[in-house]
Amino acid sequence: MGTVRFSSRDLSAAPPTSNPSSSIPTKTTSSSIMETINGSHEFKIDDYSLCKGMGVGKYIASDTFYIGGYAWAIHFYPDGKSPEDNSTYVSLFIALAGEGTDVRALFELSLMDQSGKERHKVHSHFGRALERGPYTLKYRGSMWGYKRFYRRNLLETSDYLKDDTLLVRCRVGVFKSHTEGPKTYTISVPPSNIGQHFGKLLDSGKGTDINLEVDGETFASHKIVLAAHSPVPMDIQHEDHQSEAEHEEIGDDHLPSSSKMISFELSNGHPYSPHVPTTMDENQYVELAGGLGRFSM
Numbered sequence: 059m060g061t062v063r064f065s066s067r068d069l070s071a072a073p074p075t076s077n078p079s080s081s082i083p084t085k086t087t088s089s090s091i092m093e094t095i096n097g098s099h100e101f102k103i104d105d106y107s108l109c110k111g112m113g114v115g116k117y118i119a120s121d122t123f124y125i126g127g128y129a130w131a132i133h134f135y136p137d138g139k140s141p142e143d144n145s146t147y148v149s150l151f152i153a154l155a156g157e158g159t160d161v162r163a164l165f166e167l168s169l170m171d172q173s174g175k176e177r178h179k180v181h182s183h184f185g186r187a188l189e190r191g192p193y194t195l196k197y198r199g200s201m202w203g204y205k206r207f208y209r210r211n212l213l214e215t216s217d218y219l220k221d222d223t224l225l226v227r228c229r230v231g232v233f234k235s236h237t238e239g240p241k242t243y244t245i246s247v248p249p250s251n252i253g254q255h256f257g258k259l260l261d262s263g264k265g266t267d268i269n270l271e272v273d274g275e276t277f278a279s280h281k282i283v284l285a286a287h288s289p290v291p292m293d294i295q296h297e298d299h300q301s302e303a304e305h306e307e308i309g310d311d312h313l314p315s316s317s318k319m320i321s322f323e324l325s326n327g328h329p330y331s332p333h334v335p336t337t338m339d340e341n342q343y344v345e346l347a348g349g350l351g352r353f354s355m
Contacts, residue, residue, distance in 0.1 A: 082247070088239025094164070094231045097125030101132045103224040109136040114145060122155050126163070126232025129156025134226060139205045148210050151203030152228050154195045162192040165202045166229035173217035179208055184229065192233050256283055 101120040103109070109118060117139075120132040135149035150167050166182035181204055183193065193202050213219060259265070259280065266278035 082245060085243050086240035088237055090235060090237050092233060092235045094233055095126035096229070096231045097123075098227060098229045099123040099125075099130070099132065101134070101226040101228070103134060103226065104222070106136070106219060106222050106224050112136060114138055114141050114143075117149075117151075119153075120226075125230045126234065128154060128158045128161055128232060130228070130230060131155040132167075132226055132228050133201065133203070134224075136210075138210075143206065146210060147206040148208055148213060149203065149205045150207040150226065151201040152230065153201040154198055157198055158195070159197055161195045161200075162233040163195065163202075164192050164229075164231035164233075166227075167203055167207070168227045168229075169208060169213075169218040170225040170227055171217050172220035172223075172225060175217065177217070178227075179218060181207065182229070184231065192231075259283070 099120065103118060114137045115135070116137065117133040117135045119134075122129050122131050124130070131153050133149075133151045133153050135151075137145040138147050139149035139151075150169075152165050152167060154161060164183040166180065166184050168181075169179040171177045171179075195202065208218075213224075218224060260283075263278060266280055268279055268281045268284065270277040270279055270284075
């Protein structure tokens with residue numbers, strides 16, 4: 059097993075070196091998100107027969123309801139919406155009843171079959187291939203629906219009218235888009251505990267294959283651990299360089315023992331090793347760091 063010799067002057071003459079901190083890589087992303095907010099409302103119209111004759115363009119409005127952050131209302135025209143139809147059809151519309159501009163949505167209007175046969179009269183955007191996208195309501199009062207929703211004479215003899223009552227159902231799907239991001243993902247790297255493992259290996263004495271002699275004090279270590287910390291001692295051994303450098307006696311009141319210094323470095327300053335001093339004053343720490351810095355440790 060080889061021996062590498064140091065002097066106390068070697069271990070205390072150089073200023074400490076610093077390792078540049080490595081930056082943690084970051085990744086930013088953003089996405090355009092389109093979501094549909096769906097809702098429905100059921101409007102019951104009692105005394106239908108009393109609603110007839112109120113006039114073309116006159117409507118009965120449901121209570122205001124809210125879907126997707128907007129106010130809506132169903133408008134039912136018993137005598138139709140257009141004068142040219144001469145009250146032949148009933149008209150049915152969904153109206154934007156509150157503030158809003160360029161509201162994009164899907165709509166569905168249904169006259170409900172009240173016989174239990176589930177044969178509802180439905181006009182719907184839902185479930186269709188939308189080549190031009192959703193319908194857009196430009197401003198408050200804008201409507202979507204059908205002037206000729208159903209013939210009035212057929213309605214009055216159908217299963218949609220029961221006990222002089224109509225039941226209308228409306229579905230609305232409001233489209234909203236927003237951009238998410240950029241988001242920053244930071245990878246948290248746990249602190250290294252390699253020093254603790256080096257310290258345990260050093261104290262166990264197992265597998266040592268090199269002796270470090272500092273001022274006559276021999277310290278058993280491991281070549282691979284020593285080489286991982288600094289190339290200098292291994293270069294010295296490789297060149298079979300035995301220095302006759304002057305030895306300087308350093309007392310315990312000035313600097314911790316050489317074995318403590320080596321143990322402190324080879325365990326990455328980890329307090330596990332009993333050789334590592336638990337307390338050092340500022341001058342001792344500077345001397346310790348300076349000496350080890352001379353050997354790129």
